[in-house]
Amino acid sequence: MISRETLKTPQDVLAVLKAGLALCQQDLYQFNLSGLELQKANFHRATLIRANLSQADLSAADLSAADLRGADLSQAILRDANLLSACLYRVDLSGADLRGAILTGTKLLGAKYNSQTLFPEGFAYKSSGAIGPNANLNGAQLNTANLRNADLQGASLLGAYLGGADLTLANLQGARLSQADLRTAWLAGAYLRNTRLNGANLAGADLRAADMTGVEFEKLESIAGADFTQVQGLSDEMRSRLLSQPAQELDTPHALTRRTTRASLESVSIKI
Template sequence: MQFQSATEIIQAYQQNPNLIGSNLQGIDISEIELYQINLSQSNLQQANLNNTILIGANFSQTNLSGANLKGADLRRANLQGANLTGADLTNTYLNRAELQNSNFTNANLEGAKLQVAYYDSATIWPEGFAYKSSGAVGPGANLTGAFLNTAYLRGADLRGANLRGSYLSGADLRGANLEGAALSGANMKGAFLIGANLRHARLNAVELDGADLRAADLTGASLDNILSIAGVDFTLVQGLSDDTRAMLSGYSGKDLGTWNSFSRTNTQNSLLSHITA
């Protein structure tokens, strides 16, 4: 689809927000509202989206090279695989946006808000940009003390991330890769860690009450000084050493007898399930 003006875009969007594969090169669609518009695989090279409201928009595999995105609201937008080479993202809102495999080479991210934006090892950042301390979530991220309560982090790549003292109570970390992550002192009460990779993670002194660790991989993980394991479900957990298993089984009867509110098993039975599986 070819569009020549913002008016044409608005009319088409109002009829159907799915404008996949559109040619919008150089178009001016600044300061308008296009909630959840789908412009995946489109060409917006050199387009002007200054202060445009694009919450929940889909720009996956889209060419946004050289685009003006100053102050644009891209919260929860899908920018996976997008080409943002040389784009101006000054003061852009990218909170919770999906940035996996995106290319930000030579982009301007000054003042951009990246809290809980998701990146991966394939994301290309501008040279010298301190993305690990930007509040974004990905490999090696520095999220010390971050407030991530109930955050949707399912399948997130957090290998080697620093999550010391972070707040992850109720967070959905199912299938997440937390290999080598530092989680000491984190609040993980009621967190969903089903199938998560916690190999060599540091879980010392975490708050773990009610966490769901079914089928998680704890090979080489450190679990020292945990105050309580009440209601933690260890069913089919992988990689627990005999010493760690014995240590967990030595917690108080109150801890071991507490039921997990979601999986409906108690901690002691879940440990026995692991042993006999």
């Protein structure tokens, strides 16, 4: 087995591959392999936790049983790669090309994809636990997840646990968040057009400058301490409904901004 001491730089990795050697079971924790030509490389059971593999060419590479937790695979080429039983928890797959890849037993919980991600034909990625457009994430445990800029348009997040999650600037257009737990979630600048929020808990949520045009809700579980400062698209009817919540909730300050929910709503410009 190749010693860790001989693998200190990306050039060392390329030299090993050029020599025809495998990188099975190697510890490549947090390695920066971005943009490298790694076609047919053998990373079987390798540790690639939080490695940077963005834009790398991993065509036909063997990543079976590899540990890729938290790795960056954005825009990576993974065509015909073997990802059998690989761990891809919270991996960034934005723009990645996975056509023809083997994904049997691959663990994709919390992995992020977008509309440019290409999956193998017939692969049920929407119900794989991965996070992206039209994903089925009902009841998902996503507390404190980093979903900044995530593309979740049309996703189903009924009853999902998103407490403390970072959804700053996320695209949640048309998403279903009824009964979701969004306590202390960061939703600043989020795109919430036509999102369904009935029964959601927004206590302590940061919604500053979010676009709430067409948001649907009859009743919210709580908005205590939520900050709606500079929210866009709020109709008079919607604001009145929010201001009909219990006074105790409305007069609770947001933990960070110290602005009460009532004050943040009263400062919002109403959509005519």
